[in-house]
Amino acid sequence: MPEQHELALWGLLSMVSLATYVWRATGVVIAARIKPNGRLSQWFTCVAYGMLAGLISRIMLMPVGILAHTPLVDRLVALGCGFALFVLCRRAMIPGVVGAVGVFMVLAALRGYGIL
Amino acid sequence: MFVVAASMTGWGSLARDSGFTLGVAVTSTATVWGLPGQVAAAELYAVGAPLLAIALASSMANLRFFPMSLSLLPLFRGDPASWRWRYVFVAMMSVNTWAVTLRNGPSLPIDQRGPYFTGLSVTCIAAGMIGTAAGYHLAGELPFFVTVSLIFLNPIYFVFLFAGVRARNGVLALIIGAVLGPITHWLSPEWGLPFCGVIAGTVAFYLDRGLRGADA
Incomplete structure (x- = not known):
């Protein structure tokens, strides 16, 4: 049906x-x-940041689904390389993102083809 | 835009594997518009969980939208033309458009914030829907290392999006939240995230106020 x-x-x-x-x-x-830009509103912004950071860090360290099939060390090495590029490029976002995902993809491909 | 489309490609593949139809997968990107909730729904649906359990779990996974909409709306408060659309604005809000608008909104004239946010959000939702459809059709055809990298792109993008946050209380909340998140999730997968947010946010808020007192 x-x-x-x-x-x-x-x-x-x-x-x-x-x-x-x-x-x-x-x-x-x-x-x-509530008062815009008052203390309560600022506190809620902090809570939102705290929640989002917690969510992202959980996804990176303890993922579920397909990401769970990749080794933790790959994810951390990729993140580290991205941060190095981010700092080297004066806190520019795109080199950080491209660097991290690029390194991750290379590592995943090497493992996929049994080289690593 | 590319990041949104690419992230949603991963969702499209997952949705297909979980037994969703193309229409449902693409519509969910626009109507739920929150990846963790969509993923929770698809994964529970695939294992045959009851409807109510699926709705509850995906709702909890998207709980972050509550403090997010609360902190975004003050930007539109002073403009009656925008304020009228507040219930539509929050439906279009994603982590991406929230963070970008929170950063750029305050420097825009108040009557331009609404149009700015709308343009940004509509573009992102459209890109997300295209990505979902692409992912749905590509499911099973891409090699594993490509699919997994597309999924990895999403958290990585947010890491660097938030690495640009300047406000001290925001930075503190991000650091404390990042450390606390895995711990509270391990303690309680359902309630860990809201607790993490409240604890990290509260500590950061008062720590910042304390430091401000010390600076003065």
């Missing part, structure tokens, strides 16, 4: 979309009630 399966998927998507939007909308409701 492919049609029923498709319908169930759209239902799932609506629920997941709504479940995410609830957080965004709650932010709006509260933002309208």
Whole structure:
């Protein structure tokens, strides 16, 4: 029954979309009630940064899914090379990103072909 | 734009492997617009989890949007034309557009912030949808090292996006959060992230205030 399966998927998507939007909308409701650029608003920015940094560091160190099939040392070496380029290029973002992903891809390819 | 498209290519492949149709995969990029929540939904769906459990897990994975929309909106507060669109703005917000607007918004005239954010967001969402469709069609055809590098691009991009943050309380929150994140996740995979954010954010906020007192 492919049609029923498709319908169930759209239902799932609506629920997941709504479940995410609830957080965004709650932010709006509260933002309208607190002083812009006040202490509370600054604190929330700090919390957002803390959450995002925690999420990214967790993905780098303890990934789930396909990234979990790569060795931790590859991810860290790639990140280190990216940071070196970032610093060398006066804190420019693009050399850092390209360097890190480039090194990671080379390492993954070498492992894939059994060279490393 | 390229980064958004490339990251969503990885999502497209995953969505196909999880049994999503192309329409659902591409639409989810626009309507959920939060990769961790989308990934959680696809992975749970693939193992046949109940609907409510999937919705709850993906909601928790996207909880970061709450403090993010709270800290973004003050930028539009003074402009009635933008403020009217606040519920639409937060739906278009991603980590990328949030961080970029938080950095560049304050130096823009107040009536130009709304259009700036809208243009940036719409472009990113369009790029994300194209990337999702491309990834869906390419699933299984790219070698493993390419797919895995496309997935790796996403966290790496954010590392360097945040490496440019200048405000001291923001930098402190990022450093403390990065150290704390894996620990709180290990303690509780469901609640680790909000706790990490609240602890890192609060410590950074007061540490910065304390240091400011010492500077003065």
